[in-house]
Amino acid sequence: MEILQIKDLSFRYPGAERNAVEEVSFSVRSGEFLVVCGESGCGKTTLLRLLKPELAPAGELTGSIVYGGGERTPADIGYVLQNPDNQIVTDKVWHELAFGLENLGLPTEVIRRRVGEMASYFGNQDWFRKRTDELSGGQKQLLNLAAVMVMQPKVLILDEPTSQLDPIAASEFLATLQKLNRELGLTVILAEHRLEEVFPDADRVLLMDGGRILLCDAPERIGAALPAGHPMRAGLPSAVRIFQSLHIPDRCPLTVREGRDFLERHFGSRGGMLPEPEYRHGEAVAVELKNVWFRYERDLPDVLRGTSMQVYAGELYAVLGGNGTGKTTMLQVIAGIGKAYRGKVLVDGRLIREYRGNSLYHGLLALLPQNPQTVFIRDTVRADFYEILEAHGVPKQEREKRVSEAAARFGIAHLLDRNPFDLSGGEQQKCALAKVLLTGPRILLLDEPTKGIDAGAKQVLRDILTRLKADGMTLLMVTHDVEFAAETADRCALFFDGEILSADTPSRFFGGNTFYTTAANRMARTLCQNAVTCGQVVRFCTEGTDA
Known part of the structure; x- marks a missing residue:
C-alpha cells in the first residue's frame, strides 16, 4: 500500500527567482526505507518539510501530497531535525519523552506506560532523569528519535540526523533506525549525506539535483545510473566507488563485507604495503x-x-x-x-x-x-561580508572586489543576497x-x-x-x-x-x-x-x- 503519493510538486520561497522543488513525483510504500540524497541546496530539506504540513515553509506551492493512511493527524508523520538542540524543548529527558503525549491530552497512566516502553526500547534508562543539556550529541539525537516514536507515527522523516555525530554514535543511531524499520515495519524517509551505512538497508534511493528527481532506484543500481562526472559519485559508499573505478564484471558491493569479498575474489593473491613517502614538516x-x-x-x-x-x-x-x-x-x-x-x-x-x-x-x-x-549577524550574506571587512579596516573601494573573489572561490555568488538563516x-x-x-x-x-x-x-x-x-x-x-x-x-x-x-x-x-x-x-x-x-x-x- 502506498502511504504517500506526491504528484507534480513544485515550491518556491517568497522572493526567490526559481523553484526550490520542481515537478517532483514519486510514491512511498508502507514500510519502505527510502533514502533521499543530493548536493547541498538541491531541495532535500524543503521536500521533506513539505511532507509534514505542520513544518511546511511559507511560499508558493503547486501539485499534490496525498496521505494514504486514512485521516491524517499531526502525530502520524514524525520528523527529526538535523540539529538535535533545535528540537529539544524541555529540561529533563523524561519530560521530553512525555511532552508530546501531554499535548495530546492522553491520560497519565497511558503517558507513563508509553514513556517507560520507549525508554526501555531505546536503552536510555541510565540517563532517563538527566538534564537534557548534559547529554552528548548522540544521546540528544536518540532522545529526539524516542520522543517522536512515543507518538506512534506511521511515517518517520529524518533530515540528516547524523550530521553532528561522531562515526560510532552515527552508526548506533542508524542501527536503531534500521531496527525500527525491520521490527516495526515503520516507513522511513531519510535525507542523508553519509551513504556508507544507509545504502545497504535502503529499499530505494531518491537522488535529487537542482530541485528535481534525477534518479529513484534500488541502491545497487544508482552507481551505474549516475552520470559520469556528477558530484554525487564521490558521495557513494566506498565499496560502490571502488567497484565502479575497477570496471570488473561482477555484482556491485554495497557493504564493507561485500567490498572485502569482492577485493579478495579478484585481488586475493596480492599483498603488501603501498609506498609511502616520509612526511617532512618545517621547523616553525x-x-x-x-x-x-x-x-x-x-x-x-x-x-x-x-x-x-x-x-x-x-x-x-x-x-x-x-x-x-x-x-x-x-x-x-x-x-x-x-x-x-x-x-x-x-x-x-x-x-x-x-x-x-x-x-x-x-x-x-x-x-x-x-x-x-x-557567524552571521546581518540579513544578507553580502551585508555580513561587508561588515567584517569594514571591521578589519579594508577600504570601501576594495570590499566589493574581495567579496566577489570569495564568492567565486566558494561558488556562492548566487547566495550573496539571500538571508544566511534561510540557506541549507x-x-x-x-x-x-x-x-x-x-x-x-x-x-x-x-x-x-x-x-x-x-x-x-x-x-x-x-x-x-x-x-x-x-x-x-x-x-x-x-x-x-x-x-x-x-x-x-x-x-x-x-x-x-x-x-x-x-x-x-x-x-x-x-x-x-x-x-x-x-x-x-x-x-x-x-x-x-x-x-x-x-x-x-x-x-x-x-x-x-x-x-
Missing part, C-alpha cells in the same frame, strides 16, 4: 599546547587534562574523537575564548596572553565554529568559511567543517584547503569525517579523555585503527593495511605494492 611551530588544563567552572570536572600538541606551520592537522571528549573546547582555548588555568598556549611562538585586545584575530588566527549560524546547512557552512577567510588569517581553526555538506562540496572544500596550505596557511581541523581527514590531512590525531593520545600520517593512523578508520581501509586492510582511501585501494588493485 604555529600552534602549541603544553600540559594545558581547562574546566568551564571551578566545581566542574576538567575538560582538558594535560593536553599537549604541536602543529607545525604550513601543515593541515586533523583531530578526531568522540562527541563530548573536548575537541571543540581545545579549539576555543587556542582561540582565546576559553582560558586555561594551567599550562601554556602558544600561537605563532607567543603566549596567548601576550596578544592584547583583538590583535590575535587581525591577520593571524581565525576560527570557524561548529554551528555556522553563529551546507550552504551556510560554505558562506561561513568564506566570511572567516575574509579576515586573511595565517592560522585557521576549523570545527567540523564538513558538517552537513555534500560530497561535491567536500571536494571543493578539500581543494580550497589544499590551496590555502600551499599559500603557507596553517590549518587545525576538528572533524568526525574520517574519509575527509584521510584524504586531506598531513597528520591525524586521536583526542580522548581530555588529551591528544597519538598523531601520525593518515596511512599509519587509520591503518592501525579498528573503529576510527575509513570504510576503504576496512575492506582492504587484509590485503594492504596502509590503503585508507578509495583512491589508494584502486591504486593497490591496479598498480600493486612494494610487497
Whole structure:
C-alpha cells in the first residue's frame, strides 16, 4: 500500500527567482526505507518539510501530497531535525519523552506506560532523569528519535540526523533506525549525506539535483545510473566507488563485507604495503599546547587534562574523537575564548596572553565554529561580508572586489543576497568559511567543517584547503569525517579523555585503527593495511605494492 503519493510538486520561497522543488513525483510504500540524497541546496530539506504540513515553509506551492493512511493527524508523520538542540524543548529527558503525549491530552497512566516502553526500547534508562543539556550529541539525537516514536507515527522523516555525530554514535543511531524499520515495519524517509551505512538497508534511493528527481532506484543500481562526472559519485559508499573505478564484471558491493569479498575474489593473491613517502614538516611551530588544563567552572570536572600538541606551520592537522571528549573546547582555548588555568598556549611562538585586545584575530588566527549560524549577524550574506571587512579596516573601494573573489572561490555568488538563516546547512557552512577567510588569517581553526555538506562540496572544500596550505596557511581541523581527514590531512590525531593520545600520517593512523578508520581501509586492510582511501585501494588493485 502506498502511504504517500506526491504528484507534480513544485515550491518556491517568497522572493526567490526559481523553484526550490520542481515537478517532483514519486510514491512511498508502507514500510519502505527510502533514502533521499543530493548536493547541498538541491531541495532535500524543503521536500521533506513539505511532507509534514505542520513544518511546511511559507511560499508558493503547486501539485499534490496525498496521505494514504486514512485521516491524517499531526502525530502520524514524525520528523527529526538535523540539529538535535533545535528540537529539544524541555529540561529533563523524561519530560521530553512525555511532552508530546501531554499535548495530546492522553491520560497519565497511558503517558507513563508509553514513556517507560520507549525508554526501555531505546536503552536510555541510565540517563532517563538527566538534564537534557548534559547529554552528548548522540544521546540528544536518540532522545529526539524516542520522543517522536512515543507518538506512534506511521511515517518517520529524518533530515540528516547524523550530521553532528561522531562515526560510532552515527552508526548506533542508524542501527536503531534500521531496527525500527525491520521490527516495526515503520516507513522511513531519510535525507542523508553519509551513504556508507544507509545504502545497504535502503529499499530505494531518491537522488535529487537542482530541485528535481534525477534518479529513484534500488541502491545497487544508482552507481551505474549516475552520470559520469556528477558530484554525487564521490558521495557513494566506498565499496560502490571502488567497484565502479575497477570496471570488473561482477555484482556491485554495497557493504564493507561485500567490498572485502569482492577485493579478495579478484585481488586475493596480492599483498603488501603501498609506498609511502616520509612526511617532512618545517621547523616553525604555529600552534602549541603544553600540559594545558581547562574546566568551564571551578566545581566542574576538567575538560582538558594535560593536553599537549604541536602543529607545525604550513601543515593541515586533523583531530578526531568522540562527541563530548573536548575537541571543540581545545579549539576555543587556542582561540582565546576559553582560558586555561594551567599550562601554556602558544600561537605563532607567543603566549596567548601576550596578544592584547583583538590583535590575535587581525591577520593571524581565525576560527570557524561548529554551528555556522553563529557567524552571521546581518540579513544578507553580502551585508555580513561587508561588515567584517569594514571591521578589519579594508577600504570601501576594495570590499566589493574581495567579496566577489570569495564568492567565486566558494561558488556562492548566487547566495550573496539571500538571508544566511534561510540557506541549507551546507550552504551556510560554505558562506561561513568564506566570511572567516575574509579576515586573511595565517592560522585557521576549523570545527567540523564538513558538517552537513555534500560530497561535491567536500571536494571543493578539500581543494580550497589544499590551496590555502600551499599559500603557507596553517590549518587545525576538528572533524568526525574520517574519509575527509584521510584524504586531506598531513597528520591525524586521536583526542580522548581530555588529551591528544597519538598523531601520525593518515596511512599509519587509520591503518592501525579498528573503529576510527575509513570504510576503504576496512575492506582492504587484509590485503594492504596502509590503503585508507578509495583512491589508494584502486591504486593497490591496479598498480600493486612494494610487497
